[in-house]
Amino acid sequence: MDDTNSNENKQQKMIAKLAEVFCNHVPFHNVVGFEFDQLSIEGCKISFTNKPELIGNYVQQILHGGVTATALDVVGGAMAAVGMMEKYPDADENELGRKLARIGTIDIRIDYVRPGRGESFYAKARLLRSGSKVAVVRMELHNEKDTLIALGTGTYMMG
Amino acid sequence: MDDTNSNENKQQKMIAKLAEVFCNHVPFHNVVGFEFDQLSIEGCKISFTNKPELIGNYVQQILHGGVTATALDVVGGAMAAVGMMEKYPDADENELGRKLARIGTIDIRIDYVRPGRGESFYAKARLLRSGSKVAVVRMELHNEKDTLIALGTGTYMMG
Amino acid sequence: MDDTNSNENKQQKMIAKLAEVFCNHVPFHNVVGFEFDQLSIEGCKISFTNKPELIGNYVQQILHGGVTATALDVVGGAMAAVGMMEKYPDADENELGRKLARIGTIDIRIDYVRPGRGESFYAKARLLRSGSKVAVVRMELHNEKDTLIALGTGTYMMG
Amino acid sequence: MDDTNSNENKQQKMIAKLAEVFCNHVPFHNVVGFEFDQLSIEGCKISFTNKPELIGNYVQQILHGGVTATALDVVGGAMAAVGMMEKYPDADENELGRKLARIGTIDIRIDYVRPGRGESFYAKARLLRSGSKVAVVRMELHNEKDTLIALGTGTYMMG
Numbered sequence: 206m207d208d209t210n211s212n213e214n215k216q217q218k219m220i221a222k223l224a225e226v227f228c229n230h231v232p233f234h235n236v237v238g239f240e241f242d243q244l245s246i247e248g249c250k251i252s253f254t255n256k257p258e259l260i261g262n263y264v265q266q267i268l269h270g271g272v273t274a275t276a277l278d279v280v281g282g283a284m285a286a287v288g289m290m291e292k293y294p295d296a297d298e299n300e301l302g303r304k305l306a307r308i309g310t311i312d313i314r315i316d317y318v319r320p321g322r323g324e325s326f327y328a329k330a331r332l333l334r335s336g337s338k339v340a341v342v343r344m345e346l347h348n349e350k351d352t353l354i355a356l357g358t359g360t361y362m363m364g
Numbered sequence: 365m366d367d368t369n370s371n372e373n374k375q376q377k378m379i380a381k382l383a384e385v386f387c388n389h390v391p392f393h394n395v396v397g398f399e400f401d402q403l404s405i406e407g408c409k410i411s412f413t414n415k416p417e418l419i420g421n422y423v424q425q426i427l428h429g430g431v432t433a434t435a436l437d438v439v440g441g442a443m444a445a446v447g448m449m450e451k452y453p454d455a456d457e458n459e460l461g462r463k464l465a466r467i468g469t470i471d472i473r474i475d476y477v478r479p480g481r482g483e484s485f486y487a488k489a490r491l492l493r494s495g496s497k498v499a500v501v502r503m504e505l506h507n508e509k510d511t512l513i514a515l516g517t518g519t520y521m522m523g
Numbered sequence: 524m525d526d527t528n529s530n531e532n533k534q535q536k537m538i539a540k541l542a543e544v545f546c547n548h549v550p551f552h553n554v555v556g557f558e559f560d561q562l563s564i565e566g567c568k569i570s571f572t573n574k575p576e577l578i579g580n581y582v583q584q585i586l587h588g589g590v591t592a593t594a595l596d597v598v599g600g601a602m603a604a605v606g607m608m609e610k611y612p613d614a615d616e617n618e619l620g621r622k623l624a625r626i627g628t629i630d631i632r633i634d635y636v637r638p639g640r641g642e643s644f645y646a647k648a649r650l651l652r653s654g655s656k657v658a659v660v661r662m663e664l665h666n667e668k669d670t671l672i673a674l675g676t677g678t679y680m681m682g
Numbered sequence: 683m684d685d686t687n688s689n690e691n692k693q694q695k696m697i698a699k700l701a702e703v704f705c706n707h708v709p710f711h712n713v714v715g716f717e718f719d720q721l722s723i724e725g726c727k728i729s730f731t732n733k734p735e736l737i738g739n740y741v742q743q744i745l746h747g748g749v750t751a752t753a754l755d756v757v758g759g760a761m762a763a764v765g766m767m768e769k770y771p772d773a774d775e776n777e778l779g780r781k782l783a784r785i786g787t788i789d790i791r792i793d794y795v796r797p798g799r800g801e802s803f804y805a806k807a808r809l810l811r812s813g814s815k816v817a818v819v820r821m822e823l824h825n826e827k828d829t830l831i832a833l834g835t836g837t838y839m840m841g
């Protein structure tokens with residue numbers, strides 16, 4: 206097996222591991238209904254469909270700011286997790302699992318730039334800084350028409 | 365009727381109006397299960413009981429950071445609403461309703477200082493600045509043992 | 524005189540007015556030594572040369588975090604000012620002057636992503652939201668080699 | 683020598699060490715003119731006198747927002763340094779010096795709640811979280827009449 210295959214395998218396993226944690230171990234993700242679209246060092250992306258329970262202002266049918274905050278924090282944390290995986294290419298699955306479980310949000314800032322209207326939404330993240338102690342990530346929330354709704358910056362503790 | 369009674373009546377109506385919006389017009393609040401404990405210019409307070417759907421890390425049984433963000437934003441927005449009501453003591457109910465509907469979060473920063481463990485949680489807010497354009501609010505999340513879990517600062521658009 | 528010339532004239536005057544305020548009315552700008560490179564609705568840019576007084580850590584010769592904060596706030600405020608000018612194309616100079624004098628920073632977040640090393644630095648800003656009450660701006664600080672040193676987001680009160 | 687004396691000696695040395703770094707190794711601190719008033723695990727405090735060079739708006743004689751940011755970051759960093767010293771009571775001076783030199787601001791948020799008017803100002807800090815990787819600190823700036831001018835929250839990398 207050549208290196209390219211080996212890296213592809215590792216990438217596949219990494220995605221599978223994170224996706225499994227994401228879908229089975231985080232009850233609140235099911236409440237919102239996040240889907241997992243992209244997970245790579247170049248960026249992460251999640252999406253979800255609008256539904257009545259996510260509304261904050263039913264007159265204007267605007268997404269609750271807490272849902273926006275959740276989506277940005279989730280995609281930011283996923284990005285930090287990928288950043289950490291890249292730092293430890295030789296870690297075995299158990300070690301990586303322990304490290305992943307210790308990743309946590311230190312702080313987050315969210316700017317709400319437009320009302321959260323849409324049929325569906327996606328949040329994407331980009332790594333700004335990935336160190337042994339903390340990762341800094343920038344996030345954006347858009348609706349299905351690519352309208353920018355909110356931006357975030359999060360600082361994450363590395364396990 | 366003397367002034368004290370009049371003010372008490374206004375305060376009662378104000379609480380009733382906000383509580384009604386809070387409980388009936390914000391579907392996502394029911395998902396989390398917020399209760400409305402205090403609503404006055406001295407401070408606002410909401411509370412909620414922990415439950416499986418709110419968990420972000422089921423191994424460690426820690427509240428999802430998005431739930432924390434939601435609670436802080438909700439109590440911060442309620443505080444901004446009370447600040448606005450104080451500015452327009454002579455506004456009628458319709459006018460106040462319209463103004464309330466336009467209150468929105470401009471930005472929020474959250475610092476997660478301890479893992480969100482607990483049987484129940486409360487979030488409280490204090491007004492730092494209340495102008496005609498924006499209000500700035502500081503918020504805290506504690507568990508039932510008064511352990512500080514997260515702090516926030518939010519800037520809110522005044523309607 | 525056609526419209527293109529008229530707009531160009533207005534743009535010229537606008538730049539002249541802001542540059543004058545910037546250079547003559549803000550003593551602290553002279554302490555740092557900011558230069559004014561770009562001022563348009565597409566973006567603002569300022570630059571400054573490193574010098575001993577701006578150092579925060581002399582062993583490592585790193586820019587003081589307060590200088591970084593200052594540069595980001597200055598370019599963010601300039602961007603908010605341009606955003607306001609665009610909203611009032613028919614305002615006369617006095618009115619615009621009064622409005623400009625009332626622009627103020629409501630809040631700012633700065634992320635320091637790399638040590639502030641360099642011979643010179645530039646800060647640039649981009650308008651994210653420009654309303655009648657507040658403007659939200661994203662800023663970046665780079666050194667002369669285009670290394671990203673810090674990012675910021677600021678919310679500004681519109682006069 | 684009993685423990686109380688020993689601790690007092692350590693505290694004295696600690697203050698002397700930090701004060702020396704603060705006054706001799708940070709050129710930008712001399713530009714502003716910071717004084718060092720308190721340095722203990724209970725809190726840190728610095729002060730400075732207003733002067734023409736620190737003004738951002740000469741019409742209104744208001745402190746430049748960058749000076750406010752600098753003061754808050756400086757007192758926050760000092761608080762993080764004290765927090766770190768407390769974690770390593772047995773570290774020798776060289777080791778502590780190396781650790782101190784690596785403390786850096788990861789991110790900071792500042793809320794400007796009132797115009798920076800005053801004859802002199804003080805900034806104080808309180809430790810919210812002090813871990814082996816990061817410290818989180820809350821800061822406030824007041825004028826000589828105890829008017830609250832700005833608040834901040836900073837996250838600091840521990841050396």
